[in-house]
Amino acid sequence: MLLTTLTELVKLVVRTLWQRWAGRCTSSRGLAGMTAIVTGASAGIGKEAAKDLAKRGARVILACRNVPKAQAVADHIISETGNKNVVVRQLDTSDLAFVRCFAKEVLQTEDAIHILVNNAGIAGKQMREVTRDGLELTMATNYYGHFLLTNLLLPRLKASAPSRIVNVSSAAHFFTWQINLKDLNFEKRTYSTMAAYSLSKLCNILFSAELADRLQGSGVTSNSLHPGAVSTDIIARAENSTTWWRRYCLHIGDILLSIFGKDSELGAQTIIHLAVAEEVEGVTGKYFDECKEAIPSWLALNNKLAKSLKERLASLSPNLLRLLDECSKGRTSPHPTARYEKTCLSGKTLAERSEVLPLTFLSPMTPPLMEGG
C-alpha cells in the first residue's frame, strides 16, 4: 500500500516536471465562421484537438468510425465549450469506399473546409491483416485513407483558402531506414508491427511534404508533426504479442509512458499550433515537434521519394488508382463503390446497410456500421 502510494507520488512529480518542458500552443486566435475536420476524434489526441478547436468557435466535424462513441464525445465537447456546432460523421479511414462516402457527404454539407486534421491511427497489429481493398491494415488506416480523403477534399480546401492540412505522424518514422516501394503492402518481406507503424508514419510525412509542393501558391498549407509520447489508449489497444520479449517491451513501454507520457491535452498542442497559430500562417511542407519546426529522418526529407511514393501508391489498389485518376481530372465518374456510397448517404437502416456493405467484409478492428452515421 505504502509502496504503491510512493510509486504514484514519484510518477506524479516526474510527470509534472516533464510536462512543464512540453511545447504549448500560445495562440488565442478565435475560429468563428471556420470549419474543421478531425479524423479519429473519438479518443486521445484527436478528441482534445477537436475540443480546443470547438472552444475557439469553429464548426467541428468529428470524423470517426464508432458513431455512438463519437457522439458521446461530441456531447461532452458541446457541454464543455458551449459550442453547439460540433457534429459527428462516420468515417473508417481503413476503407476506401467509406472514405469516398465520407468525402462526398462532407462536400455536400460543407460550403467550406478551413482545417483538416489527419489524426486517426492504430498501432500494434501483431499479425498482418488486409482490408477488403487488399491493403495492409495499419498502412490503410494511418496513411492510404488519409491520402485519399485529403485528395478528395482538396478542391474545397483550396476554395476555402487560407486553409491548413495537419498530418499527425510520429517520431517512430525514424525506425524506417529504407523503403521498398514495390512492397508497401508487406507481401514480400516479413511483416512486423513496428515496421508497419513506422512506415505508415514516414509516409504521412512524405505525403505532407509532396502535398505542400503541389499546393504552392494555393493558400493551402500542409505540415506534419510528432505529438510526443502521449499516454493514450494506443498502446493499451496494441495486441498482446505471442513472443515474451515483445510482451516485455510493451509492458516497459506502458510503464515509461505512464511516467513520462504527456496527457492527451498536452499531446494535442502541436496539432492545435499548426491548425491555428498566426506564426505558422503560410508555413508549409515542414515537420513539427513540441510546437516547433523539427528535422525528420533523412528519408522523410527526400523529395524524389515523396513523388515516387505517390505514383507507386496508385498501383497498390485498383480502387485507389481509379479514385486518384478521378481526383486529378476533377471529375466523378461512375465507380464500383457507387453502391456503397449510395447506401451511406441514403439514411438506410443498419440492416439495410449491412446487405450492401456486408459486415463480414469489415476488418476485425472495425466496429459495425451504425445507424445515423
Ligand SMILES: NC(=O)c1ccc[n+]([C@@H]2O[C@H](COP(=O)([O-])OP(=O)(O)OC[C@H]3O[C@@H](n4cnc5c(N)ncnc54)[C@H](OP(=O)(O)O)[C@@H]3O)[C@@H](O)[C@H]2O)c1
Ligand atoms: N500516443 C502517442 O504516444 C503517439 C505518438 C506519436 C504519434 N501518435 C499518433 O497520434 C494519432 C492519435 O493517436 P492517439 O494516441 O490519440 O490514439 P488513440 O487514443 O488510440 O486514438 C486513436 C483514434 O483513431 C481512431 N481510429 C483508429 N482506427 C480508425 C479507423 N480505421 N477509422 C477512423 N478512426 C480510426 C480511433 O477511433 P476509435 O475510438 O473508434 O477506436 C481513435 O479515435 C495517431 O495517428 C498516432 O499514430 C500517437
